[in-house]
Amino acid sequence: MTLSVRDAVLQRRSIKLFNGQQVEKEAVLGILDEAKWAPNHGNRQPWRIVVGAGEQLPKVHELLKNLAIPKWEELSEEALATQMKKFTLAGAYAFVLVTEDVRQKERLEDYAAASCYLQNVQLLAWEKGIGTCWKTPGFLDNPKFREALKAQPHERVISMFQFGYFDELPKARVRKELTDFVTEFEI
Template sequence: MLETTGIQRAGTLAELIKARRTVRLFKSDPVPMELLVDLLNIAAWAPNHGAREPWRFIVYKEEARKALAAAMVATYSAEDKEKYGKAKWAYFTHVPLHLLVVMGEDPRQKQWDEDYAAVCAWIQTFQLAAWEENLGVVWKTNNFVYHPGFREAVGVQPGEKIVGLLHIGYPEQIPAPRPRTDAREFLTVHDKL
């Protein structure tokens, strides 16, 4: 079941977290760059070890969405281009704004792990801040983000990792919530020596 009435305002942080949805269907309305920059700056308050801020961002909007779509479709096999190419092209060029979230890959494993965790925290913080502003987001990690041709086409350098491609826009439809498992199912408690 999909809701189409718009995002309901949340009163508390807990309500905002529970209300947020992954949105895949967007209106064609553009996302103002000022709003995007505000959201980028809000998300920068996500926890990150040593305040390293290990992220950078690449935005595709308006006509540039065609270049992103072309780079993505170019990674497909001939069979997948035939099956999915036109539909994926149409989707990518309809989504109002795409944000590639990239991190530098520190050669030290501990720092790499910390930086990856920080960028993931940044993405979740961004999604929550966007939801509060009536914007939907879907965080994609499809196979094309690993393809050398795609990486080169979008300006990702050697030694960088694409942590996600965020599709961003005003929701056309909002999915109904999916159930969550009670945390006690995953909880192990130690209270004795």
């Protein structure tokens, strides 16, 4: 059954606890392809995605371990496995880079466009029963991470984006009332 756009917007939740089932690379690539219909100024399509799925996952985990758990050698195997769960339970990865234009207006437009792109990804994945989470861990600007993604000087890494299957739907966090963020134009 296909989901209406409205249902996808209202029902989608960020998934923080995945169940460990891998998401097929083809499914990820299909979603990333369809999401390209996101609005973006000047058709610059300022995003670039590095996918880690299937046979690449162990290498992704190794990289994330080194970046996120600096003294992992000192941990017991069990403690390390526990700390790594937030990475290993995800079913696939997309590392997202955006062009950083030297012009302020274009730079803002490009980040906004990349955000539109990623929301398309989230909604398209949700429609397929695949959960996602846009994550911004502290190591996004780490030179070792940038090097692994072959990030160019004009590119900024904006997300460690996780895909995955899940067993429990998280509760929606309360949103503001319409009247708390919308007012009518007054002269």
